Amino acid sequence: GAVVSQHPSRVICKSGTSVKIECRSLDFQATTMFWYRQFPKQSLMLMATSNEGSKATYEQGVEKDKFLINHASLTLSTLTVTSAHPEDSSFYICSARDEEVGYTGELFFGEGSRLTVL
Amino acid sequence: AQSVAQPEDQVNVAEGNPLTVKCTYSVSGNPYLFWYVQYPNRGLQFLLKYITGDNLVKGSYGFEAEFNKSQTSFHLKKPSALVSDSALYFCAVRDIGSNTDKLIFGTGTRLQVFP
Numbered sequence: 001g002a003v004v005s006q007h008p009s010r011v012i013c014k015s016g017t018s019v020k021i022e023c024r025s026l027d028f029q030a031t032t033m034f035w036y037r038q039f040p041k042q043s044l045m046l047m048a049t050s051n052e053g054s055k056a057t058y059e060q061g062v063e064k065d066k067f068l069i070n071h072a073s074l075t076l077s078t079l080t081v082t083s084a085h086p087e088d089s090s091f092y093i094c095s096a097r098d099e100e101v102g103y104t105g106e107l108f109f110g111e112g113s114r115l116t117v118l
Numbered sequence: 119a120q121s122v123a124q125p126e127d128q129v130n131v132a133e134g135n136p137l138t139v140k141c142t143y144s145v146s147g148n149p150y151l152f153w154y155v156q157y158p159n160r161g162l163q164f165l166l167k168y169i170t171g172d173n174l175v176k177g178s179y180g181f182e183a184e185f186n187k188s189q190t191s192f193h194l195k196k197p198s199a200l201v202s203d204s205a206l207y208f209c210a211v212r213d214i215g216s217n218t219d220k221l222i223f224g225t226g227t228r229l230q231v232f233p
Contacts, residue, residue: 046222
C-alpha cells in the first residue's frame with residue numbers, strides 16, 4: 001500500500017517556541033492531506049484539511065493562526081504549531097489519499113508525531 | 119451530521135476465540151465505512167472498507183466486517199483471535215452525500231486478547 005512518512009516522530013520543545021511537523025506521501029501524489037490530533041486514550045480529532053496550492057480548511061474550534069498548514073507540493077504538507085504551550089502537547093497524525101485510487105480510496109496515515117511542550 | 123459510535127471502550131477475549139468489535143453509523147446518504155487499527159505510539163493502519171456490493175467485507179490479518187443497513191452497523195470480526203491482535207481499533211465513516219473527503223472516527227475500542 002501507499003506510504004505516508006511523518007517527521008519528526010517525537011519532539012520536545014520549550015513553551016513559546018514553534019515546531020514544524022512534515023508529512024510526505026512517498027509513492028503517490030496527494031492533492032489533499034488531513035491533519036488529526038489525538039489526545040491520550042481518545043479518538044482522532046480532525047484539525048484541518050490541507051489543500052495543495054491553496055489555503056487549508058480548518059475545523060470549527062481550531063485556531064488557524066496557531067496551527068499553520070502549508071501544502072506547497074503534491075507530496076508534502078507541513079503543520080507548524082506556533083508559540084507552543086503545554087496544552088498543545090499531543091499526538092499529531094497526518095493522512096493522505098492516493099489520488100489515482102479516487103474518492104473511494106482509504107486514507108493512509110503517517111506514524112504520528114508526539115509533541116511535548118515543557 | 120455524520121458520525122460513528124463504538125459502544126465498547128474495551129473488549130477482552132481469549133486467544134483462539136472469535137472476536138467482535140462493534141460499530142454503528144449515522145449518515146444522511148450512503149456511507150463509506152472503514153476500520154483501522156492503531157498500535158501504541160503509531161499511526162493508523164487500514165484494515166478494510168465497505169463501499170458497495172457484498173455486505174461481508176474481508177480485510178487484512180484475517181479480519182472481516184459485515185455491513186448491515188437495517189441496523190446501521192459495521193461490526194468488525196475475526197474467527198480466531200491472536201494475542202498480537204491486541205490494539206486500538208477505530209471505525210470511521212465518510213459521507214459520500216456531503217461531497218467531502220472527511221473521515222470521521224469513532225472513539226475507538228481497545229481489544230485485549232489474553233493468552
